[in-house]
Structures are given as C-alpha cells and as structure tokens.
Ligand code: SF4
C-alpha cells in the first residue's frame with residue numbers, strides 16, 4: 634500500500650530500533666517518543682501519526698501487507714469498544730507493574746519499553762498475518778488515547794457528495810475498514826479511527842474525496 638514517503642520508508646527505523654534494543658536494552662526508551670507522539674498529534678490532527686509517521690504502522694503497511702493472503706479482514710472482536718478498552722487497561726497495567734519492579738536505570742526502564750514493543754509487535758504481526766495488516770491499530774493503546782485526545786474528529790477527509798457515485802471502492806480500500814461511502818450525507822468522513830492515510834482518496838475513481846476543504850490529492 635503506497636501512502637506517502639514517510640510511511641513508505643519509516644519501517645526501516647523500526648527494524649533499526651529492534652536491533653539496537655537487542656544490543657542494548659537502554660535504547661528501548663526511544664519507544665517513549667512513539668507513545669507520546671500519537672497522543673500529542675491526536676489533540677490537533679486525530680490519528681495522523683498512526684497513518685503517516687508510526688514506524689510500526691509503516692511496517693504493517695509496507696511489509697506485512699505484502700505477505701499472506703489478499704483481502705484479509707479485521708476480526709469483529711477488535712472493533713468492539715469494550716475489547717479495545719480491556720486491551721488498553723491490561724497492557725497499561727502490565728507496563729506499570731513492570732516499570733514498578735524494574736531497576737531504576739536507563740537500561741532497566743529501557744528494557745521494559747523494549748519488551749512492550751516486542752510483545753505488542755508480536756501480537757500485531759500475528760493478527761496482521763492472518764487478518765488485515767492494520768488489525769492491531771484497532772486496539773493499539775496509543776491509538777486509543779489518540780482517539781480520546783482528538784475529542785470528535787479532527788481534520789476529517791472531505792467527501793464531495795455531488796461527485797460520489799456510491800461505488801464503495803473507498804470503503805473496500807480503507808485499511809481500518811471505515812465505511813467511507815456512508816458519510817456521503819455528512820460530506821465529511823466523521824470516523825474517529827481514520828488514520829488520515831489517504832488510501833481512500835487515492836482509490837476514488839471520481840476524485841470525490843480529499844483532505845481539507847480544497848480538492849487535493851493525498852500526500
Ligand atoms: S470511491 Fe468515491 S465515488 Fe465511490 S463511494 Fe467512495 S467517495 Fe463515492
């Protein structure tokens with residue numbers, strides 16, 4: 634899936650992080666940036682971090698999506714709000730417990746962050762292999778916090794209802810399985826989990842979708 638240049642290549646940073654963390658767990662503290670950024674950006678731009686800048690999201694789009702079967706779907710359970718919050722509480726409690734027990738050094742703290750990244754990436758990779766590559770993003774705790782932070786839907790994709798032919802190609806292309814076409818009446822894709830990835834914009838045959846209020850193509 635081609636989205637933008639950041640998304641196309643930033644998965645390499647993720648691989649470098651995994652290697653560095655193996656050599657020295659202190660590098661694990663770098664994961665803190667990937668925990669703060671989606672929430673900080675969420676206040677102003679919704680889940681834009683997840684769709685464009687997240688190294689792990691890029692790994693799912695650019696690597697995981699190329700292996701396994703086509704047309705894999707997100708499991709229904711992962712779309713349930715209660716399940717999403719159960720995952721959030723479980724993982725946050727697990728991390729807090731491990732931070733409490735860890736040696737209070739850069740290596741000790743880094744090892745906890747690194748373990749969390751490896752654990753969640755393992756789960757995300759299994760999910761993404763057998764189901765849709767972005768399945769994990771439905772339950773990612775930082776994505777969940779980004780949804781909460783944006784309070785509504787920040788900078789939604791605009792849908793030109795006059796142009797839209799209701800063909801649903803956009804909906805079929807969305808990695809988060811958002812029913813893009815169903816927002817025709819609203820004129821905006823008011824879905825809090827929209828990653829601002831632009832895939833639906835690229836897929837629309839009549840250019841009815843765009844970012845912002847002007848008619849533009851995806852970044
Ligand atoms: S792909 Fe374009 S024309 Fe088709 S339903 Fe979506 S917005 Fe409408």
Ligand code: SF4
Pocket residue numbers: 684790806807808809810811813822826827828829830831832833834
């Ligand atoms: S609605 Fe469009 S921009 Fe939002 S996640 Fe789906 S494909 Fe990406």
